[in-house]
Amino acid sequence: PEAWESFQLSRNEIRDRLIARGDSPGLSGIDDLLGDALREGGTVVPTDEATVAVLRPAFHEAFTEVQRVIDCLIMAKRNDPQQPESNDGAGSSPPPCRAPFDAGPATAAEVDRDGLRLSDLADAYLTGCNAEPDYAGDLRTYVRRLQESLGGDGPVQQISRRDVVRFRDQVRKLPARPTHAQRRMPILELVEVAERERAEGIGRPRLTSKTVKKWLDHLGAMFWYGLTNELCTANPVAGVKPPKERDPEPPRQPFSQDELRLIFASPLYQGHAGDAYRCTPGTRIIRDSKFWLPFLGLYTGCRREEMAQARVADVKSEDGVAFLHITSVAQDNGREKRLKTFGARRMVPLHRAVLAAGFMEHVAERRRQGEIYLFSDLNHTAREPAGAFGKWFDRFCRRLVEMNGLPLGQGIDHPSRTFHSFRHTFKRACRDAEIGKELHDELTGHVGGDDVGQGYGRTSDGRFSLRVLNSAVQRIDYSGFVAPP
Numbered sequence: 218p219e220a221w222e223s224f225q226l227s228r229n230e231i232r233d234r235l236i237a238r239g240d241s242p243g244l245s246g247i248d249d250l251l252g253d254a255l256r257e258g259g260t261v262v263p264t265d266e267a268t269v270a271v272l273r274p275a276f277h278e279a280f281t282e283v284q285r286v287i288d289c290l291i292m293a294k295r296n297d298p299q300q301p302e303s304n305d306g307a308g309s310s311p312p313p314c315r316a317p318f319d320a321g322p323a324t325a326a327e328v329d330r331d332g333l334r335l336s337d338l339a340d341a342y343l344t345g346c347n348a349e350p351d352y353a354g355d356l357r358t359y360v361r362r363l364q365e366s367l368g369g370d371g372p373v374q375q376i377s378r379r380d381v382v383r384f385r386d387q388v389r390k391l392p393a394r395p396t397h398a399q400r401r402m403p404i405l406e407l408v409e410v411a412e413r414e415r416a417e418g419i420g421r422p423r424l425t426s427k428t429v430k431k432w433l434d435h436l437g438a439m440f441w442y443g444l445t446n447e448l449c450t451a452n453p454v455a456g457v458k459p460p461k462e463r464d465p466e467p468p469r470q471p472f473s474q475d476e477l478r479l480i481f482a483s484p485l486y487q488g489h490a491g492d493a494y495r496c497t498p499g500t501r502i503i504r505d506s507k508f509w510l511p512f513l514g515l516y517t518g519c520r521r522e523e524m525a526q527a528r529v530a531d532v533k534s535e536d537g538v539a540f541l542h543i544t545s546v547a548q549d550n551g552r553e554k555r556l557k558t559f560g561a562r563r564m565v566p567l568h569r570a571v572l573a574a575g576f577m578e579h580v581a582e583r584r585r586q587g588e589i590y591l592f593s594d595l596n597h598t599a600r601e602p603a604g605a606f607g608k609w610f611d612r613f614c615r616r617l618v619e620m621n622g623l624p625l626g627q628g629i630d631h632p633s634r635t636f637h638s639f640r641h642t643f644k645r646a647c648r649d650a651e652i653g654k655e656l657h658d659e660l661t662g663h664v665g666g667d668d669v670g671q672g673y674g675r676t677s678d679g680r681f682s683l684r685v686l687n688s689a690v691q692r693i694d695y696s697g698f699v700a701p702p
Contacts, residue, residue: 429459471641506592518643525603561662566687
């Protein structure tokens with residue numbers, strides 16, 4: 218409590234000081250600023266203590282608010298000919314962009330505010346911040362849904378906070394995993410269908426408050442860009458927050474044996490009708506990312522993006538042990554790889570079932586074709602190469618449930634079952650095989666404890682030997698599993 222009181226006092230002091238200076242530093246040094254605030258309030262807390270972890274989110278939010286106030290003052294100075302324009306102010310923090318914000322129109326005279334429509338603002342925003350494709354695609358989806366809620370591509374100046382609040386309430390009722398037909402429905406019709414399904418006891422989950430917040434954050438950033446660049450005079454999203462979560466998002470759960478059989482005995486692995494018909498029985502088996510990622514996830518416990526960004530050169534063999542090398546180092550001309558944590562770097566031996574399914578033949582074919590990535594059918598220019606795949610996998614699971622006449626929202630299409638469930642399934646299989654925690658933590662890239670004794674008997678870099686890791690992986694067994702032909 219004393220630390221929090223000091224923090225609140227220092228927060229006001231910093232706010233007044235920053236506004237007086239017209240300063241708007243970035244958020245990269247937020248811990249340093251937080252430390253200064255606490256010290257000025259008479260409280261010294263090391264940055265690695267749990268207290269700072271609690272204070273950091275609130276301080277970050279408060280500091281963002283200060284930045285917005287400063288931006289408004291800067292814009293006011295720009296519009297006041299009696300005051301010189303400040304050169305050290307910056308706009309609000311941009312979304313995932315590949316270049317800084319464009320300066321935008323210099324004066325209001327260059328913008329027809331009354332005629333500017335929502336789609337125009339979206340175009341200007343995405344162009345101005347040079348947004349990455351994934352971010353741009355998400356924003357355009359949110360803008361399209363907002364247009365549907367408003368009844369058309371109306372003028373930005375006529376969009377009120379009340380409109381945004383109504384839109385937020387509609388978004389909260391949308392299904393988290395809509396069908397193809399539902400995706401094409403206007404938002405009002407989709408809300409009506411979702412509410413009717415809910416009344417009939419169909420267990421299709423709705424969007425979580427976290428997802429609704431993402432929608433509002435994207436739209437709010439767009440309107441803030443318009444405000445700071447004089448494309449509009451207000452940000453109707455400001456202050457609109459998602460409702461408190463009544464039904465928290467359930468934690469990820471492993472797949473059961475029956476659920477694994479449902480997935481791997483499906484036409485995707487046993488024979489389907491074609492690329493667009495992976496759930497329809499047929500004679501084709503396409504061994505691309507849709508085939509391999511679930512299979513590898515089950516037997517390696519790797520994160521989805523770790524496998525998606527893997528290179529051909531990452532599949533190696535030493536002393537007769539084939540393994541996947543998870544590393545951030547790019548040994549080719551591909552994009553730099555991104556890992557969740559430092560401890561995610563590791564060697565994961567390939568299970569005999571993966572080898573029997575022809576994975577090494579797949580690798581050899583990619584190498585023969587001169588491919589860089591193991592899965593060239595993924596979009597490797599996107600921030601998350603397997604982002605679209607993750608959505609496809611959710612739809613695939615829902616389709617399997619429908620085809621087999623199972624209750625909706627209670628099995629592999631439940632919110633607690635996602636692609637990440639393969640990772641949980643692997644961890645459970647490791648425990649069932651009585652593989653020690655240190656071993657399966659290293660296999661999955663979980664950072665271990667700081668017990669000095671844990672370092673004894675390992676390689677020079679603190680890892681288990683490849684032989685030990687391989688011996689552990691080969692002990693994993695999924696009883697009753699239907700392997701691909």
